[in-house]
Amino acid sequence: xxxxxxxxxxxxxxxxxxxxxxxxxxxxxxxxxxxxxxxxxxxxxxxxxxxxxxxxxxxxxxxxxxxxxxxxxxxxxxxxxxxxxxxxxxxxxxxxxxxxxxxxxxxxxxxxxxxxxxxxxxxxxxxxxxxxxxxxxxxxxxxxxxxxxxxxxxxxxxxxxxxxxxxxxxxxxxxxxxxxxxxxxxxxxxxxxxxxxxxxxxxxxxxxxxxxxxxxxxxxxxxxxxxxxxxxxxxxxxxxxxxxxxxxxxxxxxxxxxxxxxx
Amino acid sequence: xxxxxxxxxxxxxxxxxxxxxxxxxxxxxxxxxxxxxxxxxxxxxxxxxxxxxxxxxxxxxxxxxxxxxxxxxxxxxxxxxxxxxxxxxxxxxxxxxxxxxxxxxxxxxxxxxxxxxxxxxxxxxxxxxxxxxxxxxxxxxxxxxxxxxxxxxxxxxxxxxxxxxxxxxxxxxxxxxxxxxxxxxxxxxxxxxxxxxxxxxxxxxxxxxxxxxxxxxxxxxxxxxxxxxxxxxxxxxxxxxxxxxxxxxxxxxxxxxxxxxxx
Numbered sequence: 001x002x003x004x005x006x007x008x009x010x011x012x013x014x015x016x017x018x019x020x021x022x023x024x025x026x027x028x029x030x031x032x033x034x035x036x037x038x039x040x041x042x043x044x045x046x047x048x049x050x051x052x053x054x055x056x057x058x059x060x061x062x063x064x065x066x067x068x069x070x071x072x073x074x075x076x077x078x079x080x081x082x083x084x085x086x087x088x089x090x091x092x093x094x095x096x097x098x099x100x101x102x103x104x105x106x107x108x109x110x111x112x113x114x115x116x117x118x119x120x121x122x123x124x125x126x127x128x129x130x131x132x133x134x135x136x137x138x139x140x141x142x143x144x145x146x147x148x149x150x151x152x153x154x155x156x157x158x159x160x161x162x163x164x165x166x167x168x169x170x171x172x173x174x175x176x177x178x179x180x181x182x183x184x185x186x187x188x189x190x191x192x193x194x195x196x197x198x199x200x201x202x203x204x205x206x207x208x209x210x211x212x213x214x215x216x217x218x219x220x221x222x223x224x225x226x227x228x229x230x231x232x233x234x235x236x237x238x239x240x241x242x243x244x245x246x247x248x249x250x251x252x253x254x255x256x257x258x259x260x261x262x263x
Numbered sequence: 264x265x266x267x268x269x270x271x272x273x274x275x276x277x278x279x280x281x282x283x284x285x286x287x288x289x290x291x292x293x294x295x296x297x298x299x300x301x302x303x304x305x306x307x308x309x310x311x312x313x314x315x316x317x318x319x320x321x322x323x324x325x326x327x328x329x330x331x332x333x334x335x336x337x338x339x340x341x342x343x344x345x346x347x348x349x350x351x352x353x354x355x356x357x358x359x360x361x362x363x364x365x366x367x368x369x370x371x372x373x374x375x376x377x378x379x380x381x382x383x384x385x386x387x388x389x390x391x392x393x394x395x396x397x398x399x400x401x402x403x404x405x406x407x408x409x410x411x412x413x414x415x416x417x418x419x420x421x422x423x424x425x426x427x428x429x430x431x432x433x434x435x436x437x438x439x440x441x442x443x444x445x446x447x448x449x450x451x452x453x454x455x456x457x458x459x460x461x462x463x464x465x466x467x468x469x470x471x472x473x474x475x476x477x478x479x480x481x482x483x484x485x486x487x488x489x490x491x492x493x494x495x496x497x498x499x500x501x502x503x504x505x506x507x508x509x510x511x512x513x514x515x516x517x518x519x520x521x522x523x524x525x526x
Contacts, residue, residue, distance in 0.1 A: 105451045158454045170515030171492040180521040188368045191421045202519035206512040214503045229434040234486045240477045249469040252433030256465035262447040
Protein backbone atom coordinates (compact mmCIF):
# COMPACT_ATOMS: atom_id res chain seq x y z
CA UNK A 1 0.00 0.00 0.00
CA UNK A 2 1.67 3.11 -1.26
CA UNK A 3 -0.41 6.16 -2.17
CA UNK A 4 0.12 7.62 -5.65
CA UNK A 5 -0.14 11.04 -4.11
CA UNK A 6 -0.50 12.48 -0.64
CA UNK A 7 -2.73 15.50 0.01
CA UNK A 8 -1.91 18.00 2.74
CA UNK A 9 -4.61 20.50 3.66
CA UNK A 10 -2.83 23.45 5.25
CA UNK A 11 0.33 22.59 3.32
CA UNK A 12 1.74 26.10 3.67
CA UNK A 13 1.54 26.10 7.46
CA UNK A 14 4.70 25.27 9.42
CA UNK A 15 3.70 21.70 10.31
CA UNK A 16 2.13 21.10 6.88
CA UNK A 17 5.36 22.14 5.14
CA UNK A 18 7.39 20.02 7.55
CA UNK A 19 5.46 16.85 6.65
CA UNK A 20 5.29 17.75 2.95
CA UNK A 21 9.11 17.86 2.91
CA UNK A 22 9.35 14.61 4.83
CA UNK A 23 7.08 12.82 2.32
CA UNK A 24 8.82 14.35 -0.69
CA UNK A 25 12.24 13.30 0.56
CA UNK A 26 10.83 9.77 0.89
CA UNK A 27 9.85 9.87 -2.80
CA UNK A 28 6.14 10.60 -2.52
CA UNK A 29 4.20 12.98 -4.74
CA UNK A 30 2.65 15.61 -2.46
CA UNK A 31 -0.26 17.92 -3.31
CA UNK A 32 -1.08 20.79 -1.00
CA UNK A 33 -3.98 23.14 -0.48
CA UNK A 34 -3.99 26.34 1.51
CA UNK A 35 -5.15 29.94 1.11
CA UNK A 36 -4.48 30.82 -2.54
CA UNK A 37 -3.17 27.46 -3.80
CA UNK A 38 -4.19 26.20 -7.28
CA UNK A 39 -5.80 23.14 -5.70
CA UNK A 40 -8.63 23.57 -3.18
CA UNK A 41 -9.20 21.46 -0.06
CA UNK A 42 -12.03 19.78 -1.96
CA UNK A 43 -9.72 18.99 -4.90
CA UNK A 44 -7.38 17.13 -2.55
CA UNK A 45 -10.30 15.22 -1.02
CA UNK A 46 -11.38 14.07 -4.50
CA UNK A 47 -7.93 13.37 -5.96
CA UNK A 48 -5.73 11.99 -3.18
CA UNK A 49 -6.12 8.51 -1.67
CA UNK A 50 -4.83 9.84 1.64
CA UNK A 51 -5.32 13.35 2.98
CA UNK A 52 -3.60 14.97 5.96
CA UNK A 53 -5.20 17.83 7.84
CA UNK A 54 -2.53 20.26 9.09
CA UNK A 55 -4.82 23.16 9.94
CA UNK A 56 -5.14 25.38 13.03
CA UNK A 57 -7.32 23.73 15.68
CA UNK A 58 -9.84 26.58 15.60
CA UNK A 59 -10.48 25.92 11.89
CA UNK A 60 -10.42 22.13 12.17
CA UNK A 61 -14.14 21.33 12.36
CA UNK A 62 -15.16 23.49 9.37
CA UNK A 63 -12.40 21.92 7.25
CA UNK A 64 -13.53 18.38 8.16
CA UNK A 65 -17.14 19.30 7.30
CA UNK A 66 -15.86 20.61 3.95
CA UNK A 67 -13.62 17.71 2.89
CA UNK A 68 -14.86 14.71 4.90
CA UNK A 69 -18.06 13.92 2.93
CA UNK A 70 -16.10 14.04 -0.38
CA UNK A 71 -13.76 11.23 0.56
CA UNK A 72 -14.57 7.71 -0.72
CA UNK A 73 -14.71 4.84 1.82
CA UNK A 74 -11.31 3.41 0.75
CA UNK A 75 -9.54 6.77 1.26
CA UNK A 76 -7.73 7.79 4.41
CA UNK A 77 -8.11 10.98 6.45
CA UNK A 78 -5.36 11.72 8.99
CA UNK A 79 -5.22 14.82 11.17
CA UNK A 80 -2.18 16.27 12.94
CA UNK A 81 -3.91 18.20 15.75
CA UNK A 82 -2.43 18.47 19.25
CA UNK A 83 -5.67 17.12 20.73
CA UNK A 84 -7.43 13.95 19.73
CA UNK A 85 -10.76 13.13 21.45
CA UNK A 86 -12.96 15.79 19.84
CA UNK A 87 -10.94 15.81 16.61
CA UNK A 88 -11.25 12.06 16.00
CA UNK A 89 -14.96 12.18 16.87
CA UNK A 90 -15.55 14.98 14.33
CA UNK A 91 -13.68 13.08 11.60
CA UNK A 92 -15.67 9.90 12.28
CA UNK A 93 -18.93 11.87 12.23
CA UNK A 94 -18.24 13.61 8.89
CA UNK A 95 -16.79 10.69 6.91
CA UNK A 96 -17.25 7.09 5.86
CA UNK A 97 -13.55 6.75 4.95
CA UNK A 98 -10.67 5.39 7.00
CA UNK A 99 -9.67 7.70 9.84
CA UNK A 100 -6.48 8.07 11.87
CA UNK A 101 -5.75 10.64 14.56
CA UNK A 102 -2.08 11.59 14.73
CA UNK A 103 -0.21 13.96 17.03
CA UNK A 104 3.43 14.61 16.18
CA UNK A 105 4.85 15.24 19.66
CA UNK A 106 7.26 17.89 18.46
CA UNK A 107 7.22 21.23 16.74
CA UNK A 108 8.32 22.31 13.25
CA UNK A 109 11.56 23.63 14.75
CA UNK A 110 13.01 20.09 14.94
CA UNK A 111 15.44 19.22 12.15
CA UNK A 112 14.77 15.52 11.86
CA UNK A 113 12.04 13.02 12.68
CA UNK A 114 14.59 10.52 13.99
CA UNK A 115 13.80 9.77 17.63
CA UNK A 116 10.75 12.05 17.63
CA UNK A 117 7.54 10.67 19.06
CA UNK A 118 4.22 10.51 17.20
CA UNK A 119 1.01 9.50 18.98
CA UNK A 120 -1.37 7.52 16.76
CA UNK A 121 -5.06 6.88 17.37
CA UNK A 122 -6.47 4.30 14.91
CA UNK A 123 -10.14 5.24 14.51
CA UNK A 124 -11.70 3.55 11.44
CA UNK A 125 -10.02 0.93 9.23
CA UNK A 126 -6.40 -0.17 9.44
CA UNK A 127 -4.94 0.13 5.92
CA UNK A 128 -3.91 3.78 6.13
CA UNK A 129 -3.12 3.47 9.81
CA UNK A 130 -0.65 0.66 9.06
CA UNK A 131 0.84 2.52 6.11
CA UNK A 132 1.42 5.71 8.10
CA UNK A 133 2.76 3.86 11.16
CA UNK A 134 5.19 1.85 8.99
CA UNK A 135 6.27 5.02 7.24
CA UNK A 136 7.00 6.78 10.55
CA UNK A 137 8.77 3.75 12.05
CA UNK A 138 10.92 3.39 8.93
CA UNK A 139 11.83 7.07 9.11
CA UNK A 140 13.12 6.55 12.66
CA UNK A 141 10.24 8.09 14.61
CA UNK A 142 8.90 6.46 17.77
CA UNK A 143 5.19 5.78 17.30
CA UNK A 144 2.91 5.27 20.29
CA UNK A 145 -0.58 3.85 19.73
CA UNK A 146 -3.06 5.29 22.20
CA UNK A 147 -6.78 6.02 22.60
CA UNK A 148 -7.89 9.61 21.94
CA UNK A 149 -9.09 9.92 25.54
CA UNK A 150 -5.86 8.71 27.18
CA UNK A 151 -3.94 10.93 24.77
CA UNK A 152 -5.76 14.08 25.81
CA UNK A 153 -5.47 13.20 29.49
CA UNK A 154 -1.69 12.72 29.26
CA UNK A 155 -1.36 15.90 27.16
CA UNK A 156 -3.05 17.78 30.00
CA UNK A 157 0.23 17.25 31.88
CA UNK A 158 2.74 16.93 29.02
CA UNK A 159 1.58 20.04 27.17
CA UNK A 160 -1.03 22.03 29.13
CA UNK A 161 0.70 21.88 32.53
CA UNK A 162 4.23 22.07 31.14
CA UNK A 163 3.46 25.20 29.07
CA UNK A 164 1.48 26.66 31.96
CA UNK A 165 4.45 26.29 34.32
CA UNK A 166 6.90 27.82 31.83
CA UNK A 167 4.60 30.79 31.27
CA UNK A 168 4.12 31.33 35.01
CA UNK A 169 7.89 31.18 35.54
CA UNK A 170 8.50 33.61 32.66
CA UNK A 171 5.82 35.94 33.97
CA UNK A 172 7.46 36.03 37.44
CA UNK A 173 10.92 36.74 35.98
CA UNK A 174 9.44 39.53 33.84
CA UNK A 175 7.43 41.05 36.70
CA UNK A 176 10.38 40.92 39.13
CA UNK A 177 12.43 42.87 36.57
CA UNK A 178 15.35 40.44 36.88
CA UNK A 179 18.22 40.71 34.37
CA UNK A 180 18.22 37.56 32.18
CA UNK A 181 22.00 37.87 31.75
CA UNK A 182 22.51 37.80 35.52
CA UNK A 183 20.16 34.79 35.88
CA UNK A 184 22.15 32.89 33.25
CA UNK A 185 25.48 33.83 34.88
CA UNK A 186 24.44 32.45 38.23
CA UNK A 187 22.27 29.55 37.11
CA UNK A 188 22.68 26.09 38.63
CA UNK A 189 22.80 23.10 36.23
CA UNK A 190 19.11 22.52 37.01
CA UNK A 191 18.01 26.12 36.41
CA UNK A 192 20.06 26.56 33.23
CA UNK A 193 18.13 23.59 31.85
CA UNK A 194 14.88 25.25 32.95
CA UNK A 195 15.88 28.49 31.20
CA UNK A 196 16.70 26.50 28.07
CA UNK A 197 13.22 24.95 28.05
CA UNK A 198 11.67 28.37 28.58
CA UNK A 199 13.67 29.89 25.73
CA UNK A 200 12.34 27.21 23.33
CA UNK A 201 8.95 28.95 23.57
CA UNK A 202 10.44 31.73 21.42
CA UNK A 203 10.03 29.46 18.34
CA UNK A 204 6.41 28.56 18.98
CA UNK A 205 3.08 29.84 17.71
CA UNK A 206 1.18 31.69 20.50
CA UNK A 207 -2.21 30.79 18.93
CA UNK A 208 -1.43 27.06 18.88
CA UNK A 209 -0.35 27.32 22.50
CA UNK A 210 -3.59 29.12 23.36
CA UNK A 211 -5.59 26.33 21.67
CA UNK A 212 -3.64 23.63 23.54
CA UNK A 213 -4.29 25.48 26.80
CA UNK A 214 -7.96 26.32 26.15
CA UNK A 215 -9.23 23.24 24.28
CA UNK A 216 -7.90 20.28 26.24
CA UNK A 217 -10.93 18.76 28.01
CA UNK A 218 -8.80 18.16 31.13
CA UNK A 219 -7.13 21.58 31.04
CA UNK A 220 -9.14 23.34 33.72
CA UNK A 221 -8.82 20.34 36.03
CA UNK A 222 -5.02 20.09 35.69
CA UNK A 223 -4.45 23.82 36.14
CA UNK A 224 -6.64 23.67 39.24
CA UNK A 225 -4.64 20.68 40.57
CA UNK A 226 -1.40 22.59 40.01
CA UNK A 227 -2.74 25.69 41.77
CA UNK A 228 -3.69 23.46 44.72
CA UNK A 229 -0.20 21.91 44.86
CA UNK A 230 1.36 25.42 44.73
CA UNK A 231 -0.85 26.61 47.54
CA UNK A 232 -0.10 23.53 49.69
CA UNK A 233 3.67 23.81 49.14
CA UNK A 234 3.59 27.55 49.75
CA UNK A 235 1.95 26.95 53.11
CA UNK A 236 4.46 24.25 54.06
CA UNK A 237 7.33 26.61 53.21
CA UNK A 238 5.79 29.68 54.81
CA UNK A 239 5.23 27.80 58.07
CA UNK A 240 8.63 26.05 57.83
CA UNK A 241 7.03 22.61 58.28
CA UNK A 242 10.22 20.66 57.61
CA UNK A 243 8.89 17.16 58.21
CA UNK A 244 6.08 17.63 55.69
CA UNK A 245 8.49 19.22 53.22
CA UNK A 246 10.91 16.31 53.46
CA UNK A 247 8.02 13.85 53.08
CA UNK A 248 6.78 15.53 49.90
CA UNK A 249 10.35 15.93 48.59
CA UNK A 250 11.00 12.21 49.11
CA UNK A 251 7.83 11.29 47.21
CA UNK A 252 8.97 13.44 44.29
CA UNK A 253 12.41 11.79 44.47
CA UNK A 254 10.69 8.40 44.12
CA UNK A 255 8.88 9.71 41.05
CA UNK A 256 12.25 10.95 39.74
CA UNK A 257 13.73 7.46 40.10
CA UNK A 258 10.79 5.95 38.21
CA UNK A 259 11.24 8.50 35.42
CA UNK A 260 14.92 7.57 35.13
CA UNK A 261 14.09 3.88 34.87
CA UNK A 262 11.37 4.59 32.31
CA UNK A 263 13.77 5.81 29.65
CA UNK B 264 50.10 32.65 48.19
CA UNK B 265 49.65 28.94 48.58
CA UNK B 266 48.41 27.48 51.86
CA UNK B 267 50.53 24.73 53.44
CA UNK B 268 47.35 22.98 54.35
CA UNK B 269 43.64 23.49 53.78
CA UNK B 270 41.11 22.75 56.53
CA UNK B 271 37.61 21.56 55.71
CA UNK B 272 35.07 21.56 58.53
CA UNK B 273 32.41 19.04 57.56
CA UNK B 274 34.95 17.17 55.42
CA UNK B 275 32.92 13.97 55.51
CA UNK B 276 29.78 15.58 54.10
CA UNK B 277 29.11 15.23 50.36
CA UNK B 278 30.21 18.75 49.41
CA UNK B 279 33.11 18.68 51.90
CA UNK B 280 34.42 15.46 50.36
CA UNK B 281 33.94 16.86 46.86
CA UNK B 282 36.13 19.90 47.58
CA UNK B 283 38.65 17.85 49.61
CA UNK B 284 39.17 15.66 46.52
CA UNK B 285 39.45 18.68 44.26
CA UNK B 286 42.16 20.24 46.45
CA UNK B 287 44.03 16.96 46.88
CA UNK B 288 44.08 16.34 43.13
CA UNK B 289 45.57 19.84 42.78
CA UNK B 290 48.41 18.85 45.16
CA UNK B 291 47.22 20.47 48.38
CA UNK B 292 47.41 18.91 51.82
CA UNK B 293 43.87 18.72 53.19
CA UNK B 294 42.85 18.29 56.82
CA UNK B 295 39.25 17.57 57.67
CA UNK B 296 37.09 17.64 60.76
CA UNK B 297 33.68 16.09 61.18
CA UNK B 298 31.84 13.93 63.71
CA UNK B 299 34.45 11.47 65.06
CA UNK B 300 37.53 12.70 63.18
CA UNK B 301 40.93 12.80 64.96
CA UNK B 302 41.09 16.57 64.43
CA UNK B 303 38.36 18.82 65.86
CA UNK B 304 36.90 21.91 64.20
CA UNK B 305 38.96 23.95 66.64
CA UNK B 306 42.17 22.11 65.66
CA UNK B 307 41.62 23.12 62.05
CA UNK B 308 40.99 26.74 63.05
CA UNK B 309 44.30 26.78 64.92
CA UNK B 310 46.42 24.81 62.43
CA UNK B 311 45.21 25.73 58.93
CA UNK B 312 45.86 29.09 57.28
CA UNK B 313 42.61 28.72 55.36
CA UNK B 314 39.48 26.94 56.57
CA UNK B 315 36.39 25.99 54.56
CA UNK B 316 33.02 25.51 56.21
CA UNK B 317 31.06 22.75 54.47
CA UNK B 318 28.42 22.21 57.14
CA UNK B 319 24.62 22.01 56.99
CA UNK B 320 23.03 25.47 57.03
CA UNK B 321 21.14 24.75 60.26
CA UNK B 322 24.45 24.11 62.07
CA UNK B 323 26.32 26.97 60.39
CA UNK B 324 26.07 29.67 63.06
CA UNK B 325 27.18 27.48 65.98
CA UNK B 326 30.20 26.26 63.98
CA UNK B 327 31.24 29.83 63.14
CA UNK B 328 30.90 30.81 66.82
CA UNK B 329 33.10 27.83 67.66
CA UNK B 330 35.92 28.30 65.14
CA UNK B 331 35.74 31.98 64.15
CA UNK B 332 37.33 33.53 67.26
CA UNK B 333 40.27 31.06 67.08
CA UNK B 334 41.40 32.21 63.68
CA UNK B 335 44.28 34.72 63.49
CA UNK B 336 43.77 37.91 61.43
CA UNK B 337 45.93 36.66 58.53
CA UNK B 338 43.94 33.42 58.18
CA UNK B 339 41.03 32.93 55.77
CA UNK B 340 37.53 31.61 56.50
CA UNK B 341 35.45 30.55 53.47
CA UNK B 342 31.97 29.07 53.67
CA UNK B 343 30.16 27.02 51.00
CA UNK B 344 26.53 27.68 52.01
CA UNK B 345 23.73 28.06 49.46
CA UNK B 346 22.79 31.42 50.97
CA UNK B 347 25.10 34.32 51.60
CA UNK B 348 23.66 37.44 53.31
CA UNK B 349 23.19 36.07 56.82
CA UNK B 350 26.12 33.65 56.50
CA UNK B 351 28.65 36.33 55.53
CA UNK B 352 27.32 38.63 58.27
CA UNK B 353 27.76 35.89 60.90
CA UNK B 354 31.34 35.17 59.76
CA UNK B 355 32.23 38.88 59.87
CA UNK B 356 30.71 39.20 63.33
CA UNK B 357 32.58 36.22 64.83
CA UNK B 358 36.04 36.76 63.30
CA UNK B 359 38.81 39.25 62.73
CA UNK B 360 40.31 37.11 59.95
CA UNK B 361 39.79 37.34 56.18
CA UNK B 362 36.34 36.20 55.09
CA UNK B 363 34.95 34.98 51.77
CA UNK B 364 31.42 33.77 51.07
CA UNK B 365 31.29 31.11 48.36
CA UNK B 366 28.39 29.26 46.79
CA UNK B 367 29.25 26.44 44.42
CA UNK B 368 26.27 26.58 42.05
CA UNK B 369 26.16 22.82 41.61
CA UNK B 370 25.72 19.71 43.68
CA UNK B 371 28.13 16.93 44.65
CA UNK B 372 26.65 14.77 41.86
CA UNK B 373 28.66 16.65 39.23
CA UNK B 374 31.80 14.84 38.05
CA UNK B 375 33.99 17.81 37.27
CA UNK B 376 34.29 21.46 38.20
CA UNK B 377 34.99 22.40 34.56
CA UNK B 378 32.32 24.84 33.40
CA UNK B 379 30.59 24.85 36.80
CA UNK B 380 29.68 28.20 38.29
CA UNK B 381 30.81 29.41 41.72
CA UNK B 382 29.44 32.63 43.24
CA UNK B 383 31.99 34.51 45.33
CA UNK B 384 31.31 37.27 47.87
CA UNK B 385 34.54 38.96 49.02
CA UNK B 386 33.81 40.13 52.57
CA UNK B 387 37.03 41.01 54.45
CA UNK B 388 40.53 41.12 52.98
CA UNK B 389 41.53 40.03 49.49
CA UNK B 390 44.46 37.60 49.87
CA UNK B 391 42.45 34.46 50.37
CA UNK B 392 39.70 35.70 48.06
CA UNK B 393 42.23 36.11 45.25
CA UNK B 394 43.85 32.76 45.98
CA UNK B 395 40.49 30.88 45.91
CA UNK B 396 39.23 32.71 42.83
CA UNK B 397 42.48 32.00 40.94
CA UNK B 398 42.32 28.37 42.02
CA UNK B 399 38.75 28.00 40.73
CA UNK B 400 39.45 29.83 37.48
CA UNK B 401 42.53 27.68 36.87
CA UNK B 402 40.49 24.54 37.49
CA UNK B 403 38.06 25.60 34.77
CA UNK B 404 35.18 26.85 36.93
CA UNK B 405 33.30 30.02 36.07
CA UNK B 406 33.50 32.38 39.02
CA UNK B 407 31.00 35.21 39.48
CA UNK B 408 31.72 37.95 42.01
CA UNK B 409 28.53 39.23 43.60
CA UNK B 410 27.26 40.91 46.75
CA UNK B 411 25.62 38.64 49.35
CA UNK B 412 22.33 40.51 48.96
CA UNK B 413 22.15 40.25 45.17
CA UNK B 414 23.17 36.61 45.45
CA UNK B 415 20.29 35.72 47.76
CA UNK B 416 17.81 37.67 45.63
CA UNK B 417 18.82 35.84 42.43
CA UNK B 418 18.81 32.50 44.28
CA UNK B 419 15.20 33.18 45.24
CA UNK B 420 14.45 32.49 41.55
CA UNK B 421 17.35 30.21 40.56
CA UNK B 422 16.97 27.84 43.50
CA UNK B 423 13.86 28.59 45.61
CA UNK B 424 11.42 29.08 42.72
CA UNK B 425 13.00 26.44 40.48
CA UNK B 426 12.84 23.76 43.20
CA UNK B 427 9.36 24.92 44.20
CA UNK B 428 8.08 24.48 40.63
CA UNK B 429 9.64 21.02 40.26
CA UNK B 430 8.11 19.89 43.56
CA UNK B 431 4.67 21.23 42.61
CA UNK B 432 4.89 19.46 39.23
CA UNK B 433 5.98 16.20 40.89
CA UNK B 434 3.22 16.50 43.47
CA UNK B 435 0.59 16.90 40.71
CA UNK B 436 1.90 13.88 38.76
CA UNK B 437 1.89 11.82 41.96
CA UNK B 438 -1.61 12.93 43.02
CA UNK B 439 -3.06 12.36 39.53
CA UNK B 440 -1.74 8.80 39.68
CA UNK B 441 -0.21 9.07 36.21
CA UNK B 442 2.12 6.31 35.00
CA UNK B 443 5.66 7.76 34.68
CA UNK B 444 6.43 5.27 31.89
CA UNK B 445 3.46 6.52 29.87
CA UNK B 446 4.45 10.16 30.46
CA UNK B 447 7.95 9.42 29.17
CA UNK B 448 6.62 7.52 26.14
CA UNK B 449 4.47 10.45 25.05
CA UNK B 450 6.67 13.33 26.16
CA UNK B 451 7.39 16.24 23.82
CA UNK B 452 11.03 17.44 23.54
CA UNK B 453 10.15 20.21 26.01
CA UNK B 454 8.50 17.93 28.58
CA UNK B 455 11.15 15.21 28.39
CA UNK B 456 13.64 17.93 29.37
CA UNK B 457 11.34 18.95 32.23
CA UNK B 458 11.13 15.32 33.43
CA UNK B 459 14.92 15.11 33.27
CA UNK B 460 15.27 18.15 35.52
CA UNK B 461 12.72 16.70 37.92
CA UNK B 462 14.51 13.36 38.07
CA UNK B 463 17.76 15.11 39.09
CA UNK B 464 16.09 15.80 42.46
CA UNK B 465 16.54 12.09 43.22
CA UNK B 466 20.25 12.76 43.95
CA UNK B 467 19.68 15.67 46.28
CA UNK B 468 19.50 16.06 50.06
CA UNK B 469 15.94 16.87 51.20
CA UNK B 470 17.19 18.78 54.25
CA UNK B 471 19.43 21.05 52.18
CA UNK B 472 16.48 21.70 49.89
CA UNK B 473 14.29 22.52 52.90
CA UNK B 474 16.92 25.00 54.15
CA UNK B 475 17.18 26.65 50.70
CA UNK B 476 13.40 26.95 50.61
CA UNK B 477 12.91 28.10 54.21
CA UNK B 478 15.96 30.32 54.84
CA UNK B 479 16.18 32.53 51.76
CA UNK B 480 15.13 36.02 52.91
CA UNK B 481 13.21 36.51 49.64
CA UNK B 482 11.64 33.04 49.64
CA UNK B 483 8.17 33.94 50.86
CA UNK B 484 7.99 36.86 48.46
CA UNK B 485 8.97 34.81 45.39
CA UNK B 486 6.61 31.92 46.20
CA UNK B 487 3.84 34.47 46.65
CA UNK B 488 4.70 36.09 43.29
CA UNK B 489 4.59 32.68 41.61
CA UNK B 490 1.23 31.83 43.19
CA UNK B 491 -0.10 35.17 41.88
CA UNK B 492 1.17 34.40 38.35
CA UNK B 493 -0.43 30.94 38.50
CA UNK B 494 -3.72 32.37 39.61
CA UNK B 495 -3.67 35.06 36.89
CA UNK B 496 -2.81 32.57 34.13
CA UNK B 497 -5.41 30.11 35.42
CA UNK B 498 -8.08 32.78 35.14
CA UNK B 499 -6.98 33.76 31.61
CA UNK B 500 -7.15 30.10 30.54
CA UNK B 501 -10.40 29.33 32.35
CA UNK B 502 -12.11 32.29 30.72
CA UNK B 503 -10.44 31.61 27.33
CA UNK B 504 -9.14 35.19 27.11
CA UNK B 505 -7.05 34.59 24.00
CA UNK B 506 -5.81 38.13 23.45
CA UNK B 507 -4.41 38.36 26.99
CA UNK B 508 -2.91 34.88 26.67
CA UNK B 509 -1.13 35.77 23.44
CA UNK B 510 0.11 39.03 25.00
CA UNK B 511 1.60 37.22 28.00
CA UNK B 512 2.99 34.44 25.78
CA UNK B 513 4.71 37.01 23.56
CA UNK B 514 6.30 38.69 26.59
CA UNK B 515 7.69 35.33 27.71
CA UNK B 516 8.97 34.72 24.16
CA UNK B 517 10.85 38.03 24.38
CA UNK B 518 12.38 36.86 27.65
CA UNK B 519 13.27 33.56 25.93
CA UNK B 520 15.13 35.43 23.19
CA UNK B 521 17.07 37.44 25.79
CA UNK B 522 18.02 34.22 27.59
CA UNK B 523 19.34 32.76 24.31
CA UNK B 524 21.45 35.83 23.65
CA UNK B 525 22.76 35.81 27.22
CA UNK B 526 24.63 32.54 26.82
